[in-house]
Amino acid sequence: MKVVCPVCNRLFEAECTPYRQSHQEILYYFDTEICMLAFLKEPERFVYKCRKEET
Numbered sequence: 001m002k003v004v005c006p007v008c009n010r011l012f013e014a015e016c017t018p019y020r021q022s023h024q025e026i027l028y029y030f031d032t033e034i035c036m037l038a039f040l041k042e043p044e045r046f047v048y049k050c051r052k053e054e055t
């Protein structure tokens with residue numbers, strides 16, 4: 001499954017990463033631990049960015 005890291009917008013395979021977090025019942029995948037930690041610090045910032053991406 002291809003997923004996009006919400007922090008750095010990089011496309012990667014979800015099966016290839018051990019970094020995942022659920023936030024408000026949505027599961028997010030991260031390509032690196034650094035991205036996951038950035039997300040955990042300020043999840044609202046990246047969730048918002050994700051939704052805005054559609055435009």
Ligand SMILES: [Zn+2]
Nearest residue numbers: 005008031035
């Ligand atoms: Zn990333």
